[in-house]
Amino acid sequence: MENSKICIIRNDKIGDVLLTCPMMHTIKENWPSAHITVIVNELTYPIVKRVSSVDEVIVDYRQQFRVSNLVLVKKVADELKKQEFDHIFFAYMDPLYIVAAALANIKNRIGDGNNLILSRFITKKVSISWHDFTKHEIEQQIRLLEPFSDEPLSIASPEFMFDDDLKNDVKALLDSDAIENGYIVIHPSYGEGNRGWPAQEYANLIDLIQTRTSLRVVVTGSDKEKDIVDVIFEQTETKPINLVSKTTIDQLLGLIKESQCVIGAETGPTHMATLCKRPVISISPTKYTKPFRWGPFGTNHVVIKDNESCDLICHTYKKNCQEDYCLKNIKIEHVFSAVNFIINQEKFPKNQLYYWFKTSATVAILIEDLSDDNALEATINLLKQENIRWFLCTSKQSIKETLSGVYDNIFLANEYNLKKWVMQFSVSDVTVIHALSKPNRLWIESIKKLVALKLDREPVVVEDSSTFTNIKDLLDCYLSQTKELSMTSK
Template sequence: MGASFENILVIKLRYIGDVLLTTPLLRVLRKQYPQAKITVLVNPGTEAVLENNPCVDRVAVLPRGNVLQQVPFLRFIRSCRFDCVIDLSDGDRSAFLTAISGAPMKVGLNHEGRWRGKVYSWALAGRYGTMPMVDYHSQVLIPLGLSPRPYAPELHVSPEEDQAADQILERHGLNNSKWIMLHPAARYWFKAWPPDRFAALGDALVKEGFQVVIVGSENERSTADFVTRAAQLKLISFVGQTSIRQLAALMKKCSLFVGNDAGPMHMAAAVDCPVLALFGPTDPVVWGPWGEKCQIIYKGLDCRECFHPGCSRGEMSCMNLIGGEEVLVAAKRILEKNAHFL
């Protein structure tokens, strides 16, 4: 039996997919501490994936700006009087916020063995990059006397968001159609399958009798527009037309999601949408989507040499090794397997 806590702060200052991968840990904490107030601190733009999550009482968003501009927020963190802080960010900024909190129990990840380890009551070196991120996060439960549970990432869509998604589909004439969602962008270009292959895949799926929808944020419009222009047949673009929450609601209603290793891939898996994920420089063992309806195409090329700041292998890159025909075959196989969901 672990220690008892009443006011817990969980810090994850990363991206949308990273925040979603913390939700299994939040489920464990809620089960263990049903009366505790659980606050999650995240970066701006990622908070939406935690809305309506029954394991979270409050989502705090770290303001943008330098330390001086963030002084009021730092005072807020201090005033909350957390009795336990769990830092899942594995970074210096989150370690500083952990120290500011003044919590008597501070647990964090420190795989690099940096100075921040001295901030925590327990600093876990872990085996970063060798296990699924959900399991990597769960190491912080050990000092609390808790055991990991086999929970999957969660994303909770409200009835109002479901209704908004239905209205979007109706406007585009998709409410009674079989349709597939493609997300051709990625945070880093070398994690993205070539956009001309997404266009060809879209054409092939339209020929199979599906409507094809391209999704992405406004920042990803150039990639999405290239795909729609390169396609020979009509592809529908939802780029910049939905909020994160509306996109999640739409994912619940589509026949298949095909995309790169990025936040939308994890969102689709979290709402139980069939997923075909295309991986290159990142390891799907660590970053892959969770769920029985998820399939991954990955060539296993060791990209550690050139992952940062960019790819240097050119046409021999890990994403270019993924052929269009094999993606189409895999997509059709998933669609046939999940035909009773269509």
């Protein structure tokens, strides 16, 4: 792609745009002479303008031309044709731009090949496997570059250009204590697919930080979070710095870059912290939102999550849950301990994929015979040592009777009662089904597909009766199987 004109379409939400910035920088690192244009919406324009590897930023033509969709497609096609792009990458599969790029006859149109309708307009299809929990959103975007490289590409961290004016603007927002002693940013908002930690808990956390450390707390957000923020400021005894609706988006980026730590759900500001290599405390309560895809990538972080007591199917896009199981287990002292821990660490976690598995995965151990109970005992012991959620499942009454004196978390159902199996795996939010003996292929595939209808992802089936002696080998077995499935789905 040397000496070529490249366009990247990413005209959606702030967090998604931020997680595509490494792709922009990776292109420039590998093809330095490429000219990169990014099409974004008005809100994210100031951020992408500060990415050093981007040559030009264009505001979404929807926001420039106020015309009907039919006229708009033609206008966008004309604009794309004028630019004479050689390649157009659909980091966001926007139907308008996909059709317009085809009308403009752009030679290389690269996007996710799994969309049966839109992929007809894509000339270079990359099959993005969203059930592959070994791939973060950043890594999935990098995969769009696969058609142009024979070797896997290393992810390049984007560099943001911070001029003196922006630095002075940020200082003007802070008080002298924050400038001298440092500060933590708390962003109580949360994106779709997640739930927010209660405002009262944030208020208590702020008081802990500002009484037990020398750090100040800065609260950020927009008018959408006014109700939450009002409660926080009413309940805090040690008042934090209130920057809600008082920063531009690039000022927020500059503020986060100079912070000691960012606390909040997996949303725009925590993604900013990730790209600026600032420590993150990720408070993402729901089972549905997992760090595998959206967590802090490549920066020091702690994930705060405890779904042990939740016995509901979690799909926050489909159902607005009113229960508080996932919220009440997140204790203030745990978050405060995480703050003290993470700001003093050189590198944590050492292996983020292992760490994400330990904090967010559930393993169902499928056992249909007891010919090798050493493998069963070894697997359970390793999972218990690392506090990874697990349970046993079987269709054999005799196996449950034999093991019930040793283990109390055994699920039993007739093999043909698919409804019961699917409900159990969905409620338990199963990530891996570890089969210690070979299951019926049609049966297990049916369960996977039916669970995917409820959770939007398939559990990974691992058939392995090895007696593992350490957790690294066991997790490598789970993760390598997932990667193999992802490769075969291309």
